[in-house]
Amino acid sequence: MTAQALIGKILFYILVFIIVVVSVFPFYYAIVTSFASGSQLFQINYWPPSLDLTNYNTVLFARNFPRSVLNSLFIATTTVVFALFLAVTASYALARVRFRGRGLLLVTILAVSMFPQIAVLAGLYELVRFLGLYNTPWAMILSYTIFTLPFTVWVLTTFMRDLPIEIEEAAIVDGATPWVIITQVFLPLLWPALVTTGLLAFIGAWNEFLFALTFTIQETQRTVPVAIALLSGASVQEIPWGPIMAASVVVTVPLVVLVLIFQRKIVAGLTAGGVKG
């Protein structure tokens, strides 16, 4: 190996190291902080000072935090189910059924995602009140589904367009209805796309703050981001950094686990497309 190649390699790994540190360090520091208590919080530690689980105790056995986690789980899961169901059926129509105004409809769907959350907040609030969903999980499920759908529909439509049309025609000759085609022929082929879009929808719903804050009033209806933001200390002046960090770590774990479970599927999906069926 020449000196030049060696230097190149060293520089490359230095760059990788920097990127990893910059992206992982904040989370690492949150973990460190979550183990600290009292005045330790205000010292700079790069290593957990002690394995003190007080903060976790405080959070997990606080009155409403476990409830918030369950709320978040329910809302995010239901959102994913609704969004995927609607998106799969819609994208079948958009990708495979010839009808007037299909292109326009696709662009309109994309245009919906241009609006910032804050712009539709007031209108959505009225809608939620009108439907009687205020202060229930369904308010969040509705609004998250609306905001996830454009992306999900677009990704699945592109994916579905690439599925060979002959497979669908073979299924038609075999006597399959559109519903059978979607569920028994296309869904198994769409798995990788479903996992990817579903995961992104889940993460979006899990992290969302503004709608969750606006559409809930009772502590028991809060989702995790709101609950964490509104964690209060002993007095108004005290921000309980320790419990906040412990809570952040707790709610990050499910996402990490999900990504780890599905990463094989995601990678398999990215590479499987090139094979002639």
Added chain:
Amino acid sequence: MANIVLKNVKKSYGAVDVIKGIDLEIKSGEFMVFVGPSGCGKSTLLRLISGLEQITAGDLVFDGERVNNVIPSKRGIAMVFQSYALYPHMKVYDNMAFGMKLAKSSKEEMDARVRKAAEMLQISHLLDRLPKQLSGGQRQRVAIGRAIVRDPRVFLFDEPLSNLDAALRVATRLEIAKLHHDMEDVTMIYVTHDQVEAMTLADRICVLRDGKVEQVGTPSELYDHPNSVFVAGFIGSPKMNFLTGEFAKAQNCATLGVRSEHLQIVPDGQGMWNGKVVHAEDLGSDHFLFVDVGSDEPLIVRLAGKLDTKLGARVGVQPLEGQMHRFGPDDRPLA
């Protein structure tokens, strides 16, 4: 099993007419081949018969029953696609059984039919593999097997051999011919752009051009008595030699056609036409001489045995008696 009649069948996409009124009868148990250059509408016609495309006007009749608005699965057809179109996530067995599963047939009957079809095509050992674990030829067999399991009245083939390499193509062609013998009451319709496939497989060939039927007939009818310059040029390999202008006028026609095997080489100056050998191809069993006699394209002469004529030699070319095709100015044959 099915007698198929097309009455003035038309298909348009918007303002574009793809099929311009086709009348055709396909007899029960017949092997009919649609052949023509790309864009002539042969695949579209097959898809109209299958029901995957809607007929714009005209009647499509199966055994006396008008089926224009019957969905594909109820027409009693099975189709083999160029790209195999197997379900990638299903094992071979499930691929073949899918249609019967949807029709809610009994498990025993389904199993029996799948195994019988697999045996027929010698793919029994592949039943629990996925399509991606199979070679191209095996995939096409599975696709044919899937069609057999449906027990159709009509078998439709849409260029099934185009994705296979040359050796496999010949082998699979034989297999399809055998299938036709084994299932002699099933009507088969086969689309191809390859006139060799058409000649070797067909009971009758339908030559299509520009959305219309150009000629229908047995392979030898089409070969010996082409109905137009187009059919004469399309059927047969190498292509029929065509002479126009002064050459044709000498025979009182607008276009004169002679097949390569109906030409003889005679000493220079003694042939009907004389010229120089500009190119030669030796196929071992026989050889082709390309003789430039002053027409637009050199005449191709097919001769038995090894090549023994030098390039650049001057030779005479003499057509065999009664083997010239004379066409009038409308491209139709003259009596």
